[in-house]
Amino acid sequence: MLIFDEVITGFGRVGDAFAAQRWEVTPDIITTAKALTNGAIPMGAVMVSEKIYDACMNAAPEETIELFHGYTYSGHPVAAAAALATLDIYRDEKLFEHAREMETEWEDAVHSLASLPNVIDVRNTGLIAGIQLAPASQGVGKRGYDIFTRSFYDGVLVRASGDIIAMSPPLILESKHIDQAISTLEKAIKNAI
Ligand SMILES: Cc1ncc(COP(=O)(O)O)c(C=O)c1O
Numbered sequence: 001m002l003i004f005d006e007v008i009t010g011f012g013r014v015g016d017a018f019a020a021q022r023w024e025v026t027p028d029i030i031t032t033a034k035a036l037t038n039g040a041i042p043m044g045a046v047m048v049s050e051k052i053y054d055a056c057m058n059a060a061p062e063e064t065i066e067l068f069h070g071y072t073y074s075g076h077p078v079a080a081a082a083a084l085a086t087l088d089i090y091r092d093e094k095l096f097e098h099a100r101e102m103e104t105e106w107e108d109a110v111h112s113l114a115s116l117p118n119v120i121d122v123r124n125t126g127l128i129a130g131i132q133l134a135p136a137s138q139g140v141g142k143r144g145y146d147i148f149t150r151s152f153y154d155g156v157l158v159r160a161s162g163d164i165i166a167m168s169p170p171l172i173l174e175s176k177h178i179d180q181a182i183s184t185l186e187k188a189i190k191n192a193i
Contacts, residue, residue, distance in 0.1 A: 010032040013168060028048065113182065
């Protein structure tokens, strides 16, 4: 059984609808959320192979469902409308293609941070990046949080996961946004504890 959690990587982030397609791997299950509605309305979705669907839905005798599974808000009309509208915009504005066009510039920009003080690794794929910092003497996660706070007050929202700065910029990203994000982060890293 191969399960891809595509909550972050799904819907264009790696320049294709799913990372599974970009890397030509077909998992048995894909989980998604976030960009399914552009994060505007809460919604998640799980895609499964026919075999798994049949085992859950069609294996029980008569009218019963083998794995009964329901939520109050399953298939909520507002969420469904938001998802459909979002998917239309992705297609009409060619945002997955745009993400792929921007990925090399993004990659070069994030790797320009590699030689800054306390940066011990820079990782990226598609429009995603992780900048790993050495923990400060004040404690694990303190440097990451300090960089997060400094960037926030300078107008750039990054995610601090311990001492790793995680970034996944909007798919409408342009060169000027990359410049803003990277220069702000550079300043924060240089000034951080
Ligand atoms: C990779 C990944 N999977 C799953 C989740 C959880 O998603 P949800 O909050 O929609 O349950 C997150 C949330 O950040 C995530 O980053």
